Amino acid sequence: MTTVADRLRVCPTCGSTAGEHDYCTGCGAHLAALPELPTQEEWRSLAPAAGAPSVRPLLHPTESSRFVLAMLGTAVAIAILLLITVAAHGAGILPRLAVFVALSGCSVYVTLQLLRARLLGRSVKVTADTLPELQAVIDDVKATLHYHRKVDVYVVAKHSEPIAMTSFLGTTVVLIEGGLVSELMPAARRPQLTFLIGRSIGALRAKHTRLDVLVTLLQAIDALKFVSPVLLPWSRATTYSGDQIGLMCCGDFNAALEATRRLLVGDKLAAEMAASDVLGQSALAQRHILARFTQLFSAVPHVTNRYANLLCFGRYHDPELAGRLRDAMSPEAIRLLDRLWERSPYSRRAARVG
Numbered sequence: 001m002t003t004v005a006d007r008l009r010v011c012p013t014c015g016s017t018a019g020e021h022d023y024c025t026g027c028g029a030h031l032a033a034l035p036e037l038p039t040q041e042e043w044r045s046l047a048p049a050a051g052a053p054s055v056r057p058l059l060h061p062t063e064s065s066r067f068v069l070a071m072l073g074t075a076v077a078i079a080i081l082l083l084i085t086v087a088a089h090g091a092g093i094l095p096r097l098a099v100f101v102a103l104s105g106c107s108v109y110v111t112l113q114l115l116r117a118r119l120l121g122r123s124v125k126v127t128a129d130t131l132p133e134l135q136a137v138i139d140d141v142k143a144t145l146h147y148h149r150k151v152d153v154y155v156v157a158k159h160s161e162p163i164a165m166t167s168f169l170g171t172t173v174v175l176i177e178g179g180l181v182s183e184l185m186p187a188a189r190r191p192q193l194t195f196l197i198g199r200s201i202g203a204l205r206a207k208h209t210r211l212d213v214l215v216t217l218l219q220a221i222d223a224l225k226f227v228s229p230v231l232l233p234w235s236r237a238t239t240y241s242g243d244q245i246g247l248m249c250c251g252d253f254n255a256a257l258e259a260t261r262r263l264l265v266g267d268k269l270a271a272e273m274a275a276s277d278v279l280g281q282s283a284l285a286q287r288h289i290l291a292r293f294t295q296l297f298s299a300v301p302h303v304t305n306r307y308a309n310l311l312c313f314g315r316y317h318d319p320e321l322a323g324r325l326r327d328a329m330s331p332e333a334i335r336l337l338d339r340l341w342e343r344s345p346y347s348r349r350a351a352r353v354g
Contacts, residue, residue, distance in 0.1 A: 009037035053146065055206050058248055060240035060309070061345040066233045073230030074214065081223055097221070104220030105213065112171050119154045119173070126153040126176075134181055137190065141198050144249050145205045155181055162262075165200045167209040174200050183267055191255035192262075198249030199242040206245065208238040235299040240309050253314050253321055260310060263303045275311075275325055276333035282308040283336050286343060311337065312344035 009018045011031060018037050031037060085093055119125070128135045138153055153174045162180045166173045174197075184193035203209060215231070218224040224231075247256040254275065261270035261278060282304040285291045295302055301309075315322035326334060341347050 009039060012038050055145070055202070055245060058202075058241065058245050059206060060237045060244065061349055063234070063237040063241050066237045070211070070230050070234040074227045077227045077230075078223075081226065101217050101221065105217055108216050108220075109171070112166065112173065115166075116152060116171070116173060119156070119175075123154040123156040123175075126155060131155065131181075133185060134176075134193075137194055138197060138201075141194060141201050141249050145198070145201055145245070147201055147205045149204070151201065151204070163196050163200060165203065167204065167212055172204060172209075189255075191250040191252035192259040194250040195246040195252075195256045195259045198246035202245030202249065203238065203242050206238070206241060208242065232297070232299055236295070236301045239300045240306065243306055243310055244313050247310060247313065253318070253325065256310055257307065260303065260307050264307075276329040276337070278304060278307050279311075279333050279336040279340065283339055286340070308340045309344065312341055312346045315341060316346040316350055 011018055012034070018031050082094075085097070124130050126134050126138065134153075134155070138151070142148065142151070149172070151172045151174060153176065155178050156175050157178055159175050159177050161175075162177045164175045166175075176197075180196075181193070184190060184196075211231070211234075215224060218227060243256070243260065246259075247253065250256060257275050258270050261273055264270070264278065265273065285302050285304045286308070291302065295305070300306075311322070314325075326337060329337065
């Protein structure tokens, strides 16, 4: 290896300098398993000039407008809180408040590093050596989404959620329950695993974690409750977008629907249910005043609403596949599906396009 910069060997995925590392420091790719690495000059010549394709077409129609509302509402709320604080304690409180916020951010970052250290002793970090099949799924998802940053994935025995992600100041940790991996790793069910991992990596690719630092700091000063009304609608929209990105990653409409039904009834019953079995409850949840009211205070939509949104997203982007799914339903299920479609923002978008 020469000392000329353009002759250094680099990661073929993200272009980071390989050095003597077995794994890429930029994206985590297993470099030691590759027969040969490209030089910087070779990687630049092979890299697409247009860059990675945008994920914007996969985002929920309301996400952009809700993000603008969240930013404007948060800015106004913070400004009001600062004015009230200065009026009550004087301008001298501002430097102390800034120091407190900075220390709170550092505390969260250190806590996340301690979590990673703890996971090393209480879980299995996913690599090409430890869990090669799972690592292959993760690599495929990252390649599909053109996401090249490092993501630490750990398999744990038990967690509050089957798959969960934490991201703060460039450090991203994804936790997956071992039971979920064992259930979905067989080839026939692997698209469901791809869907679930695609939702997490997709959130990073779509920058759904960009407000995490702000939310954490607002929590530290006990001010999050004042801005939650404008943040929660955007958070729910990002959940819809994540489901849609996951569907694109797995490329299997039925697998995405079954993986979503798992959240309602668990693994075994989800596999036994038909795609139309949830439609009645989805339609009822959208009409029920109290059900809609309770969702206003949640960061994620009702699972029945997520299920309905996936059906409508599939109908908008792949009418032929959605048509085959629709043809297999009963007349009553078709009526319910059409009702859900009429209430969906995708029906309005289709009307404008058509």
